[in-house]
Amino acid sequence: MAQKKRSGKFLQRARKSMEKRGTVGKFGKATAKKIKRGLAKGGKEAKRAAFAKAMKTIARKRKRKSGRSGRR
Numbered sequence: 001m002a003q004k005k006r007s008g009k010f011l012q013r014a015r016k017s018m019e020k021r022g023t024v025g026k027f028g029k030a031t032a033k034k035i036k037r038g039l040a041k042g043g044k045e046a047k048r049a050a051f052a053k054a055m056k057t058i059a060r061k062r063k064r065k066s067g068r069s070g071r072r
Contacts, residue, residue, distance in 0.1 A: 011058075014051075027052050 018024045028034065030052035038049025 011055075023048070030056055 015024070027038065027048040030049075035049045035053050035056075038045045038052070040046075041049075
């Protein structure tokens with residue numbers, strides 16, 4: 001079965017989808033405390049918290065990677 005070709009990257013597609021649904025910025029500033037509380041609540045709040053946690057992880061990895069790019 002052939003996969004459907006998608007345009008754009010993961011974060012851009014996720015952002016576009018969130019804008020379409022009107023959920024951009026609903027979780028607020030993603031602090032560790034807010035993420036933990038959101039995951040404990042369940043439902044939509046837990047999904048938003050899980051997404052925020054994943055985005056923080058991606059950002060942290062990117063930051064580490066870009067720091068080792070050989071800049072002097």
